[in-house]
Structures are given as structure tokens and as C-alpha cells.
Amino acid sequence: xxxxxxxxxxxxxxxxxxxxxxxxxxxxxxxxxxxxxxxxxxxxxxxxxxxxxxxxxxxxxxxxxxxxxxxxxxxxxxxxxxxxxxxxxxxxxxxxxxxxxxxxxxxxxxxxxxxxxxxxxxxxxxxxxxxxxxxxxxxxxxxxxxxxxxxxxxxxxxxxxxxxxxxxxxxxxxxxxxxxxxxxxxxxxxxxxxxxxxxxxxxxxxxxxxxxxxxxxxxxxxxxxxxxxxxxxxxxxxxxxxxxxxxxxxxxxxxxxxxxxxxxxxxxxxxxxxxxxxxxxxxxxxxxxxxxxxxxxxxxxxxxxxxxxxxxxxxxxxxxxxxxxxxxxxxxxxxxxxxxxxxxxxxxxxxxxxxxxxxxxxxxxxxxxxxxxxxxxxxxxxxxxxxxxxxxxxxxxxxxxxxxxxxxxxxxxxxxxxxxxxxxxxxxxxxxxxxxxxxxxxxxxxxxxxxxxxxxxxxxxxxxxxxx
Amino acid sequence: xxxxxxxxxxxxxxxxxxxxxxxxxxxxxxxxxxxxxxxxxxxxxxxxxxxxxxxxxxxxxxxxxxxxxxxxxxxxxxxxxxxxxxxxxxxxxxxxxxxxxxxxxxxxxxxxxxxxxxxxxxxxxxxxxxxxxxxxxxxxxxxxxxxxxxxxxxxxxxxxxxxxxxxxxxxxxxxxxxxxxxxxxxxxxxxxxxxxxxxxxxxxxxxxxxxxxxxxxxxxxxxxxxxxxxxxxxxxxxxxxxxxxxxxxxxxxxxxxxxxxxxxxxxxxxxxxxxxxxxxxxxxxxxxxxxxxxxxxxxxxxxxxxxxxxxxxxxxxxxxxxxxxxxxxxxxxxxxxxxxxxxxxxxxxxxxxxxxxxxxxxxxxxxxxxxxxxxxxxxxxxxxxxxxxxxxxxxxxxxxxxxxxxxxxxxxxxxxxxxxxxxxxxxxxxxxxxxxxxxxxxxxxxxxxxxxxxxxxxxxxxxxxxxx
Numbered sequence: 001x002x003x004x005x006x007x008x009x010x011x012x013x014x015x016x017x018x019x020x021x022x023x024x025x026x027x028x029x030x031x032x033x034x035x036x037x038x039x040x041x042x043x044x045x046x047x048x049x050x051x052x053x054x055x056x057x058x059x060x061x062x063x064x065x066x067x068x069x070x071x072x073x074x075x076x077x078x079x080x081x082x083x084x085x086x087x088x089x090x091x092x093x094x095x096x097x098x099x100x101x102x103x104x105x106x107x108x109x110x111x112x113x114x115x116x117x118x119x120x121x122x123x124x125x126x127x128x129x130x131x132x133x134x135x136x137x138x139x140x141x142x143x144x145x146x147x148x149x150x151x152x153x154x155x156x157x158x159x160x161x162x163x164x165x166x167x168x169x170x171x172x173x174x175x176x177x178x179x180x181x182x183x184x185x186x187x188x189x190x191x192x193x194x195x196x197x198x199x200x201x202x203x204x205x206x207x208x209x210x211x212x213x214x215x216x217x218x219x220x221x222x223x224x225x226x227x228x229x230x231x232x233x234x235x236x237x238x239x240x241x242x243x244x245x246x247x248x249x250x251x252x253x254x255x256x257x258x259x260x261x262x263x264x265x266x267x268x269x270x271x272x273x274x275x276x277x278x279x280x281x282x283x284x285x286x287x288x289x290x291x292x293x294x295x296x297x298x299x300x301x302x303x304x305x306x307x308x309x310x311x312x313x314x315x316x317x318x319x320x321x322x323x324x325x326x327x328x329x330x331x332x333x334x335x336x337x338x339x340x341x342x343x344x345x346x347x348x349x350x351x352x353x354x355x356x357x358x359x360x361x362x363x364x365x366x367x368x369x370x371x372x373x374x375x376x377x378x379x380x381x382x383x384x385x386x387x388x389x390x391x392x393x394x395x396x397x398x399x400x401x402x403x404x405x406x407x408x409x410x411x412x413x414x415x416x417x418x419x420x421x422x423x424x425x426x427x428x429x430x431x432x433x434x435x436x437x438x439x440x441x442x443x444x445x446x447x448x449x450x451x452x453x454x455x456x457x458x459x460x461x462x463x464x465x466x467x468x
Numbered sequence: 469x470x471x472x473x474x475x476x477x478x479x480x481x482x483x484x485x486x487x488x489x490x491x492x493x494x495x496x497x498x499x500x501x502x503x504x505x506x507x508x509x510x511x512x513x514x515x516x517x518x519x520x521x522x523x524x525x526x527x528x529x530x531x532x533x534x535x536x537x538x539x540x541x542x543x544x545x546x547x548x549x550x551x552x553x554x555x556x557x558x559x560x561x562x563x564x565x566x567x568x569x570x571x572x573x574x575x576x577x578x579x580x581x582x583x584x585x586x587x588x589x590x591x592x593x594x595x596x597x598x599x600x601x602x603x604x605x606x607x608x609x610x611x612x613x614x615x616x617x618x619x620x621x622x623x624x625x626x627x628x629x630x631x632x633x634x635x636x637x638x639x640x641x642x643x644x645x646x647x648x649x650x651x652x653x654x655x656x657x658x659x660x661x662x663x664x665x666x667x668x669x670x671x672x673x674x675x676x677x678x679x680x681x682x683x684x685x686x687x688x689x690x691x692x693x694x695x696x697x698x699x700x701x702x703x704x705x706x707x708x709x710x711x712x713x714x715x716x717x718x719x720x721x722x723x724x725x726x727x728x729x730x731x732x733x734x735x736x737x738x739x740x741x742x743x744x745x746x747x748x749x750x751x752x753x754x755x756x757x758x759x760x761x762x763x764x765x766x767x768x769x770x771x772x773x774x775x776x777x778x779x780x781x782x783x784x785x786x787x788x789x790x791x792x793x794x795x796x797x798x799x800x801x802x803x804x805x806x807x808x809x810x811x812x813x814x815x816x817x818x819x820x821x822x823x824x825x826x827x828x829x830x831x832x833x834x835x836x837x838x839x840x841x842x843x844x845x846x847x848x849x850x851x852x853x854x855x856x857x858x859x860x861x862x863x864x865x866x867x868x869x870x871x872x873x874x875x876x877x878x879x880x881x882x883x884x885x886x887x888x889x890x891x892x893x894x895x896x897x898x899x900x901x902x903x904x905x906x907x908x909x910x911x912x913x914x915x916x917x918x919x920x921x922x923x924x925x926x927x928x929x930x931x932x933x934x935x936x
Binding site (some may be wrong): 095112113114115116119203205206208209210211212233234235236237240241242243244322323326327329330333334355358359362 | 563580581582583584587671673674676677678679680701702703704705708709710711712790791794795797798801802823826827830
């Protein structure tokens with residue numbers, strides 16, 4: 001298990017896609033059942049090492065795929081994702097599989113309910129057939145999943161299994177959730193595309209207890225990513241009180257941006273030379289394509305936005321820690337041995353906070369959001385890294401040693417879009433040392449479709465960078 | 469069981485209070501344990517007819533009261549509500565009592581967790597000693613509680629038991645929750661004071677799935693009402709993403725308003741003559757005290773606000789129906805016999821909605837909120853009725869007959885403050901036909917303390933109206 005054999009090349013890797021299979025469903029050359037069986041074969045081959053899934057419901061999936069096959073044969077699919085195998089992060093409830101939240105205290109938890117987004121997937125005819133590994137309660141304590149490009153490395157978290165399942169070509173799409181960086185970062189470490197929508201874009205259903213969590217979509221293609229997101233929202237809407245994802249019923253056409261703001265964020269200072277070089281090479285390629293880049297020195301409002309998000313990690317941790325503390329306190333009291341030492345340490349920090357500390361963090365978040373709104377007229381989108389380089393090595397906790405602070409990687413490049421409630425899409429446009437490094441497009445709130453259009457252009461027009 | 473003996477006179481009724489007992493705790497003339505025992509005696513006497521409680525934890529309460537007694541004796545109370553017996557609506561989780569949500573499907577549900585506000589009450593030393601009857605899931609299907617002023621009438625809902633427990637002098641304060649009118653209306657029918665805070669003012673804990681629900685406080689006095697609310701918020705804050713209730717650590721001093729807007733709302737047209745007469749008599753009394761009243765014809769912005777809330781009931785029902793549908797669909801699928809026909813009918817209506825219908829309702833709500841903000845410079849507060857007259861008779865459903873639409877009363881006068889996210893306080897300032905009718909003060913968002921100050925002035929300066 002070493003990194004001696006780098007394997008990821010974004011110019012060559014072909015992810016699993018679904019949108020281009022449906023024409024063959026119509027003419028009978030392929031079927032959703034056969035598609036599913038190929039996914040099951042891939043899982044059988046790769047799962048022993050990748051460990052993306054907590055549980056599979058193969059019988060239920062086969063029945064759903066057969067029903068979908070009959071609908072396509074009759075020319076009456078329920079949607080463009082009818083028959084699509086979709087994996088679901090094990091934080092979201094599913095009526096036909098347990099929901100264990102990556103947490104020992106929830107072992108065997110089986111509420112037999114469908115999360116609103118899962119319900120919507122089923123209404124659209126998608127085949128919900130497995131629950132993917134999550135870091136404990138969507139936090140930082142890792143599950144068993146390994147990075148498909150190097151089993152000694154983390155796949156990222158907390159949507160670890162969803163990210164790894166896409167990169168392993170096990171499924172064309174999977175649901176994840178993000179509070180700090182739990183969709184974009186693992187997708188970036190694995191070489192996927194993923195959408196972390198505008199806050200509230202996809203109905204979180206029963207999971208409403210934090211003010212900056214979103215349900216997002218991991219996929220092998222931008223087309224499938226968009227289609228899954230919009231089919232859910234058309235049926236289940238967004239979070240309570242929010243209008244939900246806006247955009248067309250099919251993936252928006254590619255659109256070239258004229259101007260992009262390059263956001264450094266607090267992650268830039270800690271970035272090593274190979275990753276800086278790779279990103280700068282990508283930016284040069286964009287400039288050669290005629291895209292104007294705006295840096296922090298180019299406009300005072302961009303500098304203000306940089307300053308607004310400069311403590312993004314701390315702001316996100318304060319807000320989320322406070323919001324989770326009652327839930328976590330109850331859990332620790334009920335199951336003192338059922339939660340990790342990492343979670344207990346997070347809770348202890350949150351329990352030091354006062355309501356005034358929380359209000360101060362909310363104010364810093366709101367201020368940063370205003371700074372983000374202010375740059376809207378300057379450019380079509382913000383571009384930045386999705387992660388601080390390739391997925392780190394993760395050898396596991398060592399008994400008696402201090403806990404590694406971030407075993408699933410650093411969310412320093414993800415805190416901004418989370419705290420800004422902004423749509424973010426990661427694109428597999430770089431490889432550093434033979435491992436994926438994602439590039440992130442971020443838009444104003446409710447510009448999810450516009451970001452998707454820019455993402456399509458980027459993937460078609462920009463040559464991925466392979467560094468070192 | 470008839471209404472032949474009207475008994476309620478707001479000029480004479482003395483509700484149970486706590487704030488004026490604590491000086492005796494300090495000097496040893498009284499103790500929290502003795503206070504609790506008096507509450508338990510009252511419950512023993514009145515509970516057989518009123519049926520306010522689902523469950524009591526007398527042993528736990530006595531232990532908590534004894535601990536409080538020791539703290540007062542040592543001169544180290546945890547807060548101004550240390551030792552206060554508080555009842556909790558059975559929608560909120562409590563670690564030491566079951567939480568059955570007024571719903572057959574939840575019979576025996578005992579998650580052994582504390583809701584954030586309940587946790588905060590315990591931190592402040594309050595004695596959490598009973599769960600009060602709620603209409604099913606906080607909706608319209610009633611529980612067994614009767615109105616303390618006439619057992620043939622509803623106490624209102626959905627916070628039925630909390631309201632009735634206050635009016636029966638069983639406890640000095642109780643928690644309720646309101647989506648449409650579930651705090652203010654039952655309090656108004658029972659003759660209590662109650663605060664429905666600014667949306668998000670008191671942390672709802674695990675109950676975050678609707679965008680306009682609030683946890684509120686029923687009490688026998690404005691002083692206890694404020695103290696309970698602020699002690700909770702100082703410890704558990706507000707809802708995720710919201711700053712929580714603002715205001716002083718002790719009840720704000722009485723403040724006379726200079727100008728009040730009289731809001732008719734869609735309830736006015738259906739009001740009968742005795743109730744109109746009583747309210748107009750109260751308004752005349754305010755004018756005699758030197759308060760200027762502004763009516764809908766006096767300013768175009770007031771007329772715009774009236775129009776903004778004119779379909780408040782329908783807007784509230786659409787928003788809440790949509791937000792609850794996935795939760796309720798799961799429940800009905802799992803427990804088809806465990807929920808009422810009333811709830812199933814509500815769900816069926818919600819399942820006819822599209823996301824566009826929901827977005828339209830959100831837009832109407834947001835527009836009404838803007839109209840409310842616009843009147844802020846015109847007056848100190850809005851005054852209106854808390855209910856459409858006294859609590860209606862409720863003989864129970866008749867098998868084979870259509871379901872009565874509103875067995876716990878009409879929320880037509882409560883929809884405005886709910887959809888405006890505005891703080892509302894009901895005051896027991898009227899009696900019509902020998903039964904309580906509440907009067908409501910509504911402020912701009914985050915003006916909870918200002919409304920409390922005005923409420924104190926009203927209770928001290930305005931003679932209650934006794935009509936017919």
C-alpha cells in the first residue's frame with residue numbers, strides 16, 4: 001500500500017456515466033437492469049479494497065431496475081434518471097436500509113423512513129441501492145473507506161463512500177452532504193465532479209439541525225450531476241423556508257465565462273509548490289482561452305471578500321459546533337462508549353461557547369456573505385482549489401498518540417462556499433503526483449445552473465493539468 | 469358539562485406566579501419543594517377534569533426541587549427561575565419522560581433525550597416535571613384536555629395542555645410551540661399570558677423541519693414569561709442560523725406606547741358583535757389613556773399590511789403542509805392506523821402541491837414581511853385580537869359525520885404573527901360571555917423585549933373588559 005504507482009490521469013480516466021445510456025434503453029440495446037448488474041460487478045471487484053458501502057440492497061435494486069426497464073421499454077420513463085443507480089450517504093434515512101451515520105451509537109439503527117431527497121429519487125425512478133460510508137455523524141472521525149487511487153490515502157470526508165464509489169465507477173451518481181467541506185473535498189480527492197448547491201437547494205428532510213449544511217451530488221459527469229439535483233428538487237423542493245434549486249429541467253449548455261475571480265482563501269498560504277504550480281498552470285491555460293482573471297490585488301472588493309473568508313475554518317467550526325452541541329450532548333450521555341474521542345473533543349470545545357460567541361460567528365458569516373454579493377458584478381464566477389493538494393496519507397489512529405486533527409483532509413478550501421451559502425462545483429482538472437486535485441467554481445446564491453454551464457465549458461475547453 | 473356558569477373575570481382571576489416567591493426562598497419562608505408540592509396538590513384537584521398532562525415525573529421533580537431548595541438556602545440559585553416548576557408540551561423531547569407527540573403512532577416513544585430548551589431549563593435550575601397534552605403532531609386533531617373555564621370547550625391547540633395547566637394554576641409557566649397559532653390561541657382561550665417569540669428566538673432543538681415554527685412560553689404573569697424565555701436563550705440560544713431572543717436578563721420595565729396600529733386581519737369579517745364590541749371598548753380605553761390608534765384607513769402602508777396578511781391562513785397552511793409532507797408520508801406509511809383521519813386529509817392536500825406552489829406561498833409570506841417592516845416607523849406595536857372570540861364548544865367527532873374542521877379553534881388571528889416571524893404576546897384583557905378572550909400585541913422581528921414592556925404597561929394601566 002504505497003503511492004509508488006500513481007495512476008490518476010484526468011486526461012484519460014473515463015468515469016461512469018448514465019445520461020448517454022438512456023438512448024440505448026429506448027431502443028432496447030441496453031436496459032437499466034443490465035446497467036445495474038454492471039455496477040454490481042464493479043462493486044464486487046473493487047469493494048474489498050475501497051470499502052465504499054455500509055450496506056447494499058441488491059434485491060430491492062434489482063426489482064427497481066426491472067420496473068424501470070419495463071417503463072423504458074414502454075416508452076414511459078418517469079424522468080431522465082429513471083433506472084439510474086444512485087448511492088446514498090449513510091447520514092440520510094432510507095426506508096429499506098439501516099441508517100447508521102458512521103457512528104457506533106447508531107449501529108443497527110433502522111427507522112424505515114425515506115429522507116425527502118431519497119423519496120424524490122425513487123419518485124423519479126432512480127434505483128437507490130446502497131448506503132455509503134460517512135465519517136462519524138458527518139464530522140471528522142473517518143470510516144473504513146480508502147481512496148480508489150491509493151488505498152493508503154483517505155478518500156476525504158465526510159462523504160467518503162459516495163466519493164469513492166464514483167471514482168471506482170461503482171455508480172454514476174451518489175448523494176453526499178456538506179457542512180464544511182464534506183462534498184467538494186472528497187470529490188476533489190477522488191477525481192469526481194460534484195455539486196454543493198446553494199444552501200437549501202436540495203431538501204435535507206430530517207437533517208435540519210445546522211444552518212449551513214447542504215445535500216449535494218457526486219457524479220462521474222456534470223450532466224448526471226445536474227440531472228440528479230434537478231429531479232430531486234422538482235419533486236421535494238429545497239429546505240423548509242427556501243425555494244430550492246433553480247434551473248432548467250436538463251443540463252444547461254456549456255457557457256464560457258468572460259471573467260473569473262481567483263480566490264486564494266486561507267488555504268493558499270499553506271499550499272506547497274507543486275500544487276501552486278499546477279493551479280497556476282491551469283489559470284494560464286484559462287487566460288490563453290481568453291478568460292480574464294481577477295486577483296485579490298485587482299479590486300478592493302475582492303480583497304474584502306478574501307478578508308471576509310480569511311478565518312472561514314474557525315467561523316464554520318464555531319457555528320456548527322454550537323448548533324450540534326445539544327444533539328451531541330444527548331448522544332454522548334446516552335452512549336458514552338458509542339462515539340469517538342474526536343467527537344467528544346469537538347463537543348467539549350462547543351460546550352465552552354456562549355450564545356454571544358455564536359452570535360459573533362453568525363455576524364462574521366453574514367458579513368462575508370455581503371462581501372461575496374459585492375463582487376457579483378465583477379466576474380462570472382470565482383475559481384479556486386477544491387482541496388489543499390492530493391488526499392493525505394491516513395495510517396489510522398495510533399493508540400496512546402494524540403489524535404490526528406484532520407484524518408479526512410483539510411476543509412480550508414471548502415469553508416468559503418459553505419459559509420457563503422454559495423453553489424460550488426468541483427472539477428477533476430488536475431493531477432498532482434499521480435493523484436486527483438479538484439478545481440472549484442463558486443457562484444452567487446442560486447447560480448447553480450450558471451456554475452453548471454461554466455463547468456461544462458471548462459471540462460470541454462480546458463486541458464487538465466498533470467503535474468510532477 | 470354546560471356553559472351555564474361563566475366564571476372567568478380578568479379583573480379578579482389571580483394566576484399562579486413564581487417571580488414574587490423567590491424572595492421568600494431566600495429568607496426561608498418558602499421553598500421550591502413546598503412550591504412544587506402546592507402545584508402537585510392543585511394538579512391532583514383539577515387534573516381529573518382538565519386533563520392537561522400526558523405524564524408527570526413527580527419523583528424527579530421532587531429531587532430537582534430539593535436540590536433547588538438547597539441552592540436557595542445557600543444563597544446560590546442558578547438563575548431567577550431556579551426551582552420554578554415548568555411543564556413542557558409533549559412535542560419536545562425530555563430525557564426522563566416519554567414524548568408521544570399526541571399521536572397514536574408515537575405511543576411509548578421514549579428517546580431519553582432533552583430538547584435544547586428543556587436542557588436550558590434544567591441548567592437554569594427549573595423543575596421540569598410534566599409533559600402536557602398536544603394536539604396530534606402539533607396540528608388540529610385534539611387531545612383530551614378541556615378548557616379550565618368550561619369543560620365542554622376546547623382549551624385551544626395545539627399547546628392545549630400547557631395553556632390549560634396555566635389557567636388551572638397547576639404551574640406558573642409552560643412551554644408550547646406555534647406554527648400557525650398554537651401558543652397564542654390556546655393561551656387566549658384560557659386567560660394566560662404567552663409569548664410567541666420572533667421566529668428562531670428560542671432554540672427548537674430537534675424540531676427544525678418547518679420554517680415558521682417557534683417555541684413559546686405560557687405563563688401566569690408577564691414577568692415569569694419573560695424570565696423563562698430569556699433564561700432559555702441565554703443558555704441554548706435560538707434556532708440554528710438565528711441569533712436568538714434579544715433582551716435584558718430581567719423583565720423589561722413597563723413602557724407606554726404612543727401609537728398602536730389596529731390590525732383587523734381576515735378574522736375581522738367573521739367576528740360576532742359581542743366580541744367586536746368588547747375589543748372596541750378596550751380600544752376606547754386605550755385612547756382615553758392617551759394612546760393614538762391607527763386604523764387601516766389611516767395610512768396606505770397599514771392597508772398594504774392588511775392586504776399582505778389577508779390570506780394568512782391559506783399561506784400558512786400551504787407552507788406548513790408542504791414542509792411536513794415527507795415526514796407525514798413516512799409516518800402514515802409506517803403506521804397507517806396510528807394517525808388521525810384529520811392528519812391524513814391534511815397530508816393529502818399537501819401532496820397535491822408542486823414546488824412551484826410552495827415557492828409562490830414563500831413569496832407571499834416574504835411580501836407580507838416587507839409590508840410589516842414598512843409600518844415600523846408608524847407605531848410602537850400592532851394590536852389585535854388573539855382569537856375569534858371565546859373557545860368554541862367541542863363535543864368530539866361523531867362517527868360517520870364529516871370531521872369538524874377546527875376542533876381546537878380558528879387560527880385566523882394568529883396567522884399574521886406566525887407568517888411575519890413577529891413576536892406576539894397575548895394578554896388576558898377581555899372576557900366575553902364569561903370566558904377569556906385574549907388581546908395580542910405584535911412587534912417587529914427582535915422586538916420581543918419591547919413587546920414585553922408594552923404588555924406590562926397594558927396589564928397595569930388598562931382595565932380589562934367584561935362583556936355580555
